[in-house]
Amino acid sequence: MSDLPRCPAAHGGPAASAVLRAEPEDFRVVEIMNVVPEGEGEHLWLEIEKTNWNTEDVALWLAKSAAIHRLSVGYSGLKDRRAITRQWFSLHLPGKDDPSFDWPAGLRLLNARRHRRKLNRGTHRGNHFELRLRAVDGDRDVLEHTLQRIALDGVPNYFGEQRFGRDGANWQRGLAWLAGGEAPRKRTLRGFWLSAVRSGLFNAVVAERVRQGVWNRLLDGDLLQPEGSRGLFPAHDDEHAGARVVAGEVHPTGPLPGAAGMASSLACSRLENEVLAAWPGVVEALAGQGVEGARRATRLPVSGLQWQWRGEDLTLTLGLPTGAFATTVLAELITQRGS
Incomplete structure (x- = not known):
């Protein structure tokens, strides 16, 4: 068996430790779409806010609730479970009215609109993140310097x-x-x-x-x-x-x-x-x-990177393109520890 390759930091390595995802609201993600639903068609697009749900489980729940096959449900990207995330799903409903959903805890409908095409993987252009790092323990000056370098140069x-x-x-x-x-x-x-x-x-x-x-x-x-x-x-x-x-x-x-x-x-x-x-x-x-x-x-590249200290907590906002990982950015800044 082979261990996962080690991923060295590019900006000197983490200068602090912090608690990440102590609560779902510490990790917020909003999907930024390339496509706007047209308002008509066989596919019902749903923008959903989910908390403590992973993307595939939401897709399975939607398929069961709408009485359609799982493959008739589409989404653009996988989102974290331990987080509050907003993303779009599509349901193929040819000749059918919009279903009536009894939304469970952790799911909230934000928008519903018809479209002519299924939502396929990779349709969104990126994600906007708001991340709260709790009880940061380390050198703030070094952290600030690393954040400035990341804003300028990005990360591996x-x-x-x-x-x-x-x-x-x-x-x-x-x-x-x-x-x-x-x-x-x-x-x-x-x-x-x-x-x-x-x-x-x-x-x-x-x-x-x-x-x-x-x-x-x-x-x-x-x-x-x-x-x-x-x-x-x-x-x-x-x-x-x-x-x-x-x-x-x-x-x-x-x-x-x-x-x-x-x-x-x-x-x-x-x-x-x-x-x-x-x-x-x-x-x-x-x-x-x-x-x-x-x-x-x-x-x-990391777009729109901003940060703010609130006592010992550090809040970051940033944008990343499709397929990128916020945890990759955080790995340049902190090592994670339990709460």
């Missing part, structure tokens, strides 16, 4: 611990399966395990770039991604690529391994291959499962 775009299951179980089971072990019994588990393995390998590559000081700098052979885009282009196609990376206009990327796709070259490729060599056969096994290779930015 690691996948958060949520991606790997409790105690990294999905990563461990996924590796064991790809090495010839027991396959997942459910289709959903298959997706979770494959995702955990790819995410762990990506984190390992980013970690090495952090150690070498190039997570936010150009390497020869990099594939770059413009800010706010999913497109890619080779760094050698742009003579100003290095300056654009420093300016935050484009970001270096790392591999989400799978079947051959657009590949890096030169020094970037050597770094990636040396890191991935620690897991022999895993990339080939991912490809054998039909997983397509992809790339993800190694740098995570």
Whole structure:
């Protein structure tokens, strides 16, 4: 078995400890959508505020309450359970009236509107966070300096611990399966395990770039991604690529391994291959499962970062793009401790 790759901090490491999620209201998330429901169509879109519910459990409850198949319920992104989060769901209701719901504790309807299309994964453009860190114990001056650096430079775009299951179980089971072990019994588990393995390998590559000081700098052979885009282009196609990376206009990327796709070259490729060599056969096994290779930015920009002290508590507000983890930002600031 292989432990999860370690993810070194880029800004000197946590300068304090704090209690996170002592109460659900300490972790608030609002989903920022790219699409506005049109007001007509076969799909009922619902904006729901949930407390101590995870996203999949809400989807299952909606399907049961509306007497439809679970696959007829859509959502854009997974949100934390121990939090207060606002997100959209869609229900496919062809020829049916809007259901009448008896909302349980922890769920509150904010908006309901019809649309012509199902809400698919990744439809939102980002999330807005309000986070309360309680009983902060550490050097405030260093914390303030780190916050300023994060606002300017962002953080390494690691996948958060949520991606790997409790105690990294999905990563461990996924590796064991790809090495010839027991396959997942459910289709959903298959997706979770494959995702955990790819995410762990990506984190390992980013970690090495952090150690070498190039997570936010150009390497020869990099594939770059413009800010706010999913497109890619080779760094050698742009003579100003290095300056654009420093300016935050484009970001270096790392591999989400799978079947051959657009590949890096030169020094970037050597770094990636040396890191991935620690897991022999895993990339080939991912490809054998039909997983397509992809790339993800190694740098995570943090928008609108603000902070305020209230006694010993520190409140942060920030915006992150789709697929990013607030816990990745917090890991640069604090180590978590129990209440």
